[in-house]
Amino acid sequence: MKYMIFCHNGWGDFSYKRMLKLLPDRDEVLVVGEVMEKDEQDYDVCSISLTNMLSLDLTEYTTIVCSPYWLKTVNSLHPRYMIALLERCPDDQDAEMWNKYSELLAAQADIVGTASERIYLEQCLRREGIFLLSGESLLTYGMVNHRHDTLFLNDYEMIWFEALSSMNKGERFEQWTSVQWEIRCKYYVDLVATYPFHATISYLAATYLYLLGRSSDAGMYLVNSFEQMVLHDYLDCLESHYRFLSSMAAQVGDLEKAIRIYAVSVYSEEDQMKVIEMRNWLEHGKDDLVKAEIFRLNEDYASAIRTLKPLNTSESKSLLRDNYVQTYRYEDVLRLKEEGSLSHEKDSEISLVDSLLIRGTIxxxxxxxxxxxxxxxxxxxxxxxxxxxxxxxxxxxxxxxxxxxxxxxxx
Amino acid sequence: MNHKPIRKTSGNRLTAMLQVRNEANRYLESVLHDLSEFVDEIVIIDDASTDGTFELCQSFAKVTRLIKLEKSEFIHEWQLRQRLWELAISTDPDWLLAVDADEFYEDLAKVHMRDLINQDQYDWVGFRIYDFWGGLTHYREDELWMIHQRHTRLLVRYLPDFYYFYPRMDHHVPRLPLSYAVLPGFQAELRVKHYGWAVSKEERYEKYLRYMSSDPNGEWGSLEQYQSILDEYPTLIEWKEDPL
Missing domain, CATH: 1.10.287 (Helix Hairpins)
Structure with a gap:
């Protein structure tokens, strides 16, 4: 397998050098830009100039893209696979643009990795195929031989290696997402036992339990986190903490309760109208729409999309499109539009503008x-x-x- | 499915909640008379009184829930608060008013009480509490006695699916669940007269001994404030009723 690395700020700032040794089925690894000779040897990579790179046939390569600013170049070269490595916005970049185009990068990539747990969790609620490239475990989970080196893998390295191997074989790799959630979940649940009064630790334990679909266990941790936030005077947690409980209620299928919990946290007329709309849906047996909307309102777009995808009504397609827009899955937005499945009244003039802007961006x-x-x-x-x-x-x-x-x- | 809005702009029911102990010969009767004028129901936990407090409470028609504890729970105050809360919400209230057995709402507050609850923009109301000192004409104001300088959350909307909790403290537990702090509130310029210190010098001394005995190291409150109960010449300001 041939790999091509596109760093943001040159090889010096590339923070996943060790991971290059763990690339499965590794054949050739090229880095666009200059690489020190010693590093070329140490990491078994070759530097390639921008001009020479553009002359290669990238359809044979898996690209590893570390900056949203490479997206246009890489897209036009039609690589075999695209791996996105997401980074926090560098100090010298415009954060709004960096974040938006990082989302577009993640949406277009076949698989996404990041060392930031914050980015990781945000992305887990937005899309599938996300992996955390950092961790605390001191245990060895496997090993890889690379030339004369034997590399012992920790948890996230093993998971990343297995997920990439599956991708290279054209197989599904979602099971490795769950393995990673299990490991992170156990880590935080154990940590709560040591630090029971720490709001963030409890919140993270709740989040991983929720991702694993274990909301009936997650609620207790979330409530503890909420208490600790309030006790320490961090009062801006109605939406971040309390409302999350509505997603948990939706996950276990208690949609009436989910709406009621959500309703406690809304004050604006627009949000109150949303509550009324969801109640009407529930009354008319449109449970999946309610479930998906509660997920979306809690920024769990991934669950909303999973819920809506199998449905085939104009209302469900319209909601699905909204979730695609929120997660920058622009090609999917246009595909839905072209399928002509959006005849819902919401799909009016304003969405014509939106779809033109989306088309323009693509x-x-x-x-x-x-x-x-x-x-x-x-x-x-x-x-x-x-x-x-x-x-x-x-x-x-x-x-x-x-x-x-x-x-x-x-x- | 229940389509009742969780925040109503009319027809809200108001329940007052009190925990009391040996208040029969103090202000409780007047407080209950006063509350009966402007609340819909009254809920009381009698913390093992040994005087006629329980019977006095029973004599008021609006007291719809009344429990007498066999043994005082005041040494674990958060449990007592929790128990009162659970009793109060069993009345299916829209709003709850947390009242002490020696507190009186000024007339202006009583007049505006329905306006305060018949709205859907905020979920709690803060009032200014004034500590009357040595009688019913003056309140105390100095650096240790200035509770009236801030607002105290006393009136709250009951939202059935919200998560409520009290800090697990043995003393000085807030009267209402702390979780209200994350909801929007309104700080009303309305006053509450607290007569707990409007007592004789001897009674104040007894209260001082009680505080020192239950919290000798100032773990739950300020020792300096406990000490100031004995001040010979505190700064007192004359109370003036606001016109309606």
Whole structure:
């Protein structure tokens, strides 16, 4: 298997060097930009210039992309697989743009890894195929031989290795997600026993139990976390903590309770209308819509999408599209639209603008600037504020070019 | 399915909740008369009184729930608070008012009470409590006695699916579940007269001894404040009723 690494700020800042030795079925590993000779030997990688990289046929390569600013370049080269390694926004970058395009990167990648547990958990609630590339376990979970080295793997390395192996074989790798959740869950549940009055530890234990579908156990940890937050005067936790209980109630199928819990946390007229809408759905037996909406309102888009995908009504498709928009699955949004399954009243003029902007973004990220600008200018004929999209695209292009120039200069 | 909105703008029922102990010959009767004018129900836990407190409570029509404990639970105050809370919510209230057996709402507060609860924008109301000292004409104000400078949460909306808890403390437990702190509230410029210190010098001395005996190291409260109960010449300010 051939791999190509696209670092954000050059090889020096690449923080997953050891992981390169663990790449399964490893054949050739190329790094775009300069790599010190010693590192080339130590990590068994070869440096390749930007110009030479562009002349290769990337359909044979699995790309490892560490910056959202590579997305346009990598997309246009049609790699075999794309692995996204998500990082927190560097200090010198615009956070809003970095985060948005990191989401787009994650949405397009075949598999996603990150060393940040915060990013990891956020992504686990947004999509599938997410792996944490850090951990605390001191135990060895396996080993890999690379040239003359024998590498002992810790938990997350073993999971990452197995997931990548499955991906390379074209097999499913979701089971490794659950294995990782089990390990993280046990870690935090054990930690709660040592630190019972720590709000964050209890919250994390609750979150992993929830991800594992064990809400009946998770509630106790969440409630403990809520108590600790309040006792320590962190009072901004109505939505982050209390409302999470509504998702747990939805997960165990108690939808009436889920709505009631959600209703406690809403005050605006718009949110109150949402409560009424969900009650009507429940009354008319549309339980899955309620369940999915409660998940979405708690930012668990992954569960919402899982719930809605098998449904085939215009209402469910409309909700599914909303979840795709929230998670930057732009191709899926357009696919739903093209299937013509959205005849729901919500799919009106405003969504025409949205779909044009989405189409424009996809064109831009696939290096089709003419089509991108045309889509956005068409959107401005309906809604002038769509013009800001042009300015955002131009900022993205500038950031991407700045990064490419620095790599080209390096090599 | 129950379509009743969880926050109503009219027709809210108000339940007052009190824990009492040996209050028969003090202000309890007046307090119950007063509450009977503006609340719908009264819920009381009698913490093992040895005087006629229980019978006095029984004589008020609006006292719909009344429990007498065989043995005082005051040394584990959070449990007592929890028990009163559970009794109070068994009346299926919309709002709850936590009252002490020596507290009186000023007339203006009583007039506005229904306005405070018939709305859907906030879930609790804070009032200013004034500590009357040595009589019913003046309240105390100095650096250790300034509870009236801030608002105390005394009136809360009951939301059946919310999570309620009291801090597990033996003394100085807040009257209402702490979890209300995360919900939006309203700080009303309305006053509550607290007559707990409007007693003779001898009675104050007895209270001082009680505080020192239950919390000798100032674990639950301030020793300095306990000591100040004995101040010979505290700063007292004359109470003035606000016009309606």
């Amino acid at each position: 064109h831009m990220l696939h290096n089709r600037p003419y089509e991108a600008v045309t889509a956005i200018l068409t959107a401005t004929t309906v809604e002038l504020s769509a013009l800001r999209w042009l300015s955002e695209m131009s900022s993205y292009e500038e950031s991407a070019e700045r990064m490419l120039r620095s790599i080209a200069y390096e090599s």
